Amino acid sequence: xxxxxxxxxxxxxxxxxxxxxxxxxxxxxxxxxxxxxxxxxxxxxxxxxxxxxxxxxxxxxxxxxxxxxxxxxxxxxxxxxxxxxxxxxxxxxxxxxxxxxxxxxxxxxxxxxxxxxxxxxxxxxxxxxxxxxxxxxxxxxxxxxxxxxxxxxxxxxxxxxxxxxxxxxxxxxxxxxxxxxxxxxxxxxxxxxxxxxxxxxxxxxxxxxxxxxxxxxxxxxxxxxxxxxxxxxxxxxxxxxxxxxxxxxxxxxxxxxxxxxxxxxxxxxxxxxxxxxxxxxxxxxxxxxxxxxxxxxxxxxxxxxxxxxxxxxxxxxxxxxxxxxxxxxxxxxxxxxxxxx
Amino acid sequence: xxxxxxxxxxxxxxxxxxxxxxxxxxxxxxxxxxxxxxxxxxxxxxxxxxxxxxxxxxxxxxxxxxxxxxxxxxxxxxxxxxxxxxxxxxxxxxxxxxxxxxxxxxxxxxxxxxxxxxxxxxxxxxxxxxxxxxxxxxxxxxxxxxxxxxxxxxxxxxxxxxxxxxxxxxxxxxxxxxxxxxxxxxxxxxxxxxxxxxxxxxxxxxxxxxxxxxxxxxxxxxxxxxxxxxxxxxxxxxxxxxxxxxxxxxxxxxxxxxxxxxxxxxxxxxxxxxxxxxxxxxxxxxxxxxxxxxxxxxxxxxxxxxxxxxxxxxxxxxxxxxxxxxxxxxxxxxxxxxxxxxxx
Numbered sequence: 001x002x003x004x005x006x007x008x009x010x011x012x013x014x015x016x017x018x019x020x021x022x023x024x025x026x027x028x029x030x031x032x033x034x035x036x037x038x039x040x041x042x043x044x045x046x047x048x049x050x051x052x053x054x055x056x057x058x059x060x061x062x063x064x065x066x067x068x069x070x071x072x073x074x075x076x077x078x079x080x081x082x083x084x085x086x087x088x089x090x091x092x093x094x095x096x097x098x099x100x101x102x103x104x105x106x107x108x109x110x111x112x113x114x115x116x117x118x119x120x121x122x123x124x125x126x127x128x129x130x131x132x133x134x135x136x137x138x139x140x141x142x143x144x145x146x147x148x149x150x151x152x153x154x155x156x157x158x159x160x161x162x163x164x165x166x167x168x169x170x171x172x173x174x175x176x177x178x179x180x181x182x183x184x185x186x187x188x189x190x191x192x193x194x195x196x197x198x199x200x201x202x203x204x205x206x207x208x209x210x211x212x213x214x215x216x217x218x219x220x221x222x223x224x225x226x227x228x229x230x231x232x233x234x235x236x237x238x239x240x241x242x243x244x245x246x247x248x249x250x251x252x253x254x255x256x257x258x259x260x261x262x263x264x265x266x267x268x269x270x271x272x273x274x275x276x277x278x279x280x281x282x283x284x285x286x287x288x289x290x291x292x293x294x295x296x297x298x299x300x301x302x303x304x305x306x307x308x309x310x311x312x313x314x315x316x317x318x319x320x321x322x323x324x325x326x327x328x329x330x331x332x333x334x335x336x337x338x339x340x341x
Numbered sequence: 342x343x344x345x346x347x348x349x350x351x352x353x354x355x356x357x358x359x360x361x362x363x364x365x366x367x368x369x370x371x372x373x374x375x376x377x378x379x380x381x382x383x384x385x386x387x388x389x390x391x392x393x394x395x396x397x398x399x400x401x402x403x404x405x406x407x408x409x410x411x412x413x414x415x416x417x418x419x420x421x422x423x424x425x426x427x428x429x430x431x432x433x434x435x436x437x438x439x440x441x442x443x444x445x446x447x448x449x450x451x452x453x454x455x456x457x458x459x460x461x462x463x464x465x466x467x468x469x470x471x472x473x474x475x476x477x478x479x480x481x482x483x484x485x486x487x488x489x490x491x492x493x494x495x496x497x498x499x500x501x502x503x504x505x506x507x508x509x510x511x512x513x514x515x516x517x518x519x520x521x522x523x524x525x526x527x528x529x530x531x532x533x534x535x536x537x538x539x540x541x542x543x544x545x546x547x548x549x550x551x552x553x554x555x556x557x558x559x560x561x562x563x564x565x566x567x568x569x570x571x572x573x574x575x576x577x578x579x580x581x582x583x584x585x586x587x588x589x590x591x592x593x594x595x596x597x598x599x600x601x602x603x604x605x606x607x608x609x610x611x612x613x614x615x616x617x618x619x620x621x622x623x624x625x626x627x628x629x630x631x632x633x634x635x636x637x638x639x640x641x642x643x644x645x646x647x648x649x650x651x652x653x654x655x656x657x658x659x660x661x662x663x664x665x666x667x668x669x670x671x672x673x674x675x676x677x678x679x680x681x682x683x684x685x
Contacts, residue, residue, distance in 0.1 A: 007381075018356060018357070019355065019356055019357065019358045020358070022357050022358040022359070022381075023358040026358070026359075060466055060467060060470065060472060062472070069444075072437070072441070080437055083452065084425070084433075084452065084454065087451070087452040087453070087454065088454050091453070091454075091465070094466065096451050096453070096465075096466070096467040096472065096473075097451055097452060098415055098449045098450070098451050099440055099444075099449060099450045099451065099452060100444055100449050101440065101441055101444035101445075103444070103445070114412065114413045114447065114449060115449060117413065118355075118360070118412075118413035119355070119358070120413065120415060120449065284631075
């Protein structure tokens with residue numbers, strides 16, 4: 001009687017592990033397309049009778065997502081919204097997402113995330129900022145492609161999509177310059193996150209090109225360097241009245257709202273006395289009277305581009321990595337006044 | 342054969358490229374695992390010297406087994422699109438808490454935002470394909486659709502903020518009945534005798550339960566419920582929020598949600614009435630933003646994080662325990678006393 005063909009036979013012939021054969025035959029994630037085809041044809045050749053499977057013909061792409069706990073403890077966090085868009089986009093491509101929050105301790109200890117340990121996904125999306133040593137661990141340990149979303153780091157060998165922060169900063173600052181403002185300040189603590197720094201660079205470039213000076217006293221800190229809390233004690237300190245610019249570019253909507261609060265407290269009217277522009281446009285309208293002029297980050301577009309890139313990456317693992325800078329658009333609110341020359 | 346030191350379910354799972362849950366199910370003889378797969382698992386388990394007796398009878402008291410099983414389990418969290426498409430919403434926050442809590446309990450979550458629970462609507466593929474280990478449904482969903490989900494999915498299903506529809510399915514509820522009772526009681530304590538209710542009874546089971554909590558409180562205090570003071574909070578197919586006031590009014594209202602309270606407030610404003618000077622309100626949820634009443638409403642707090650934790654725990658229990666039958670978990674909370682009630 002002919003000995004029944006087992007997965008071990010196939011594995012031996014193809015030169016891979018039994019795990020890989022099992023995954024390939026049952027349609028699970030974790031096996032590259034080419035290898036899967038090789039295994040399938042070998043299985044057919046040897047006359048392997050596959051186990052009854054409940055699975056659909058088409059294999060689903062599993063997009064793993066990790067985010068650091070400190071960025072999602074706020075209910076309104078940017079990253080929750082981004083994950084929501086991402087999960088829907090994954091499903092639009094007949095896939096689904098798996099979400100994991102990396103706690104502070106796990107991040108410091110550089111613990112391998114469960115998505116990787118249990119081989120749950122086809123690609124791992126690194127959402128936002130992580131400590132560099134954690135990123136190095138990911139880069140070393142991951143067997144699946146890594147994808148950085150909203151941050152890009154040298155430690156990670158993979159594709160990335162980030163918001164074109166410097167372009168956005170440049171455009172928003174130009175918006176003020178075009179409306180006659182010459183003395184423009186920047187609200188944001190530098191050297192803390194790449195996003196803020198890049199927005200500052202865009203602002204700086206716009207000012208320099210328009211031959212306007214950037215006064216150090218017009219750069220206002222918005223968050224604590226220890227805790228990262230926006231609006232903490234000692235931040236958002238307004239320049240002296242004699243030295244007040246006519247407008248501020250705030251690095252994000254959240255900061256802008258607090259800044260407007262501070263300006264009003266000090267007796268300034270927005271936009272009559274001081275104009276304010278910002279960045280993000282994802283927070284729901286809180287106060288209908290204050291409608292921020294801001295730079296909208298198009299999350300839906302970013303996530304769509306990401307999925308396209310992920311699918312391409314899963315097909316061609318050797319293609320060189322790229323970083324995509326996603327553009328946004330200007331949203332005009334009521335926080336800017338034109339200065340008549 | 343002496344068992345090799347430390348062979349675990351996870352080792353078997355990793356070798357075969359399946360989840361630990363599937364291995365456990367197979368060894369415990371649960372349904373949902375094909376015969377071929379079961380044999381494959383057994384073959385591997387025997388070869389590697391796994392102590393089968395330990396896994397044959399799966400009980401929750403087997404701490405080791407449970408710890409292994411839940412690690413890396415993936416839980417689908419399903420919400421209908423209409424509950425989360427508008428800005429900050431109650432159910433979106435409920436989802437966040439669930440994802441957060443699940444991570445803390447070493448589980449992964451998969452957010453499933455689904456467009457419709459109609460008859461023609463499909464079942465999400467990751468559910469039909471058993472790609473996830475457990476399922477949590479957040480918010481109201483058509484019973485027929487829920488039945489189809491249950492038929493398609495082998496793993497444990499837990500309803501979050503919805504009562505059970507089937508014996509096999511567990512659910513986690515907020516106070517509802519007793520929560521609304523407490524709210525009504527605050528009004529009675531402040532001296533009110535004529536108290537109305539705001540909430541559309543045909544909308545959801547939660548509202549009906551809250552209505553009965555209000556009714557019970559009224560009855561216990563010898564007060565009658567007047568039909569003309571039981572007001573719906575929404576109209577039309579789109580369920581637009583709106584409260585239409587009768588000609589005569591009671592001195593206070595119990596509202597089935599803070600959302601309903603905001604529409605009641607708007608209707609009262611239009612009539613030139615203020616809260617609490619003219620009409621007192623006691624509500625339910627403790628979830629109101631961007632409204633003059635926010636921060637002033639006396640209401641029953643819903644402990645979302647606790648509810649989410651119960652739901653995730655129930656799923657985990659469903660994964661490791663012998664077929665757990667429908668458990669109803671009611672998460673009680675407390676009243677938040679602010680200033681929407683005037684003493685009379």
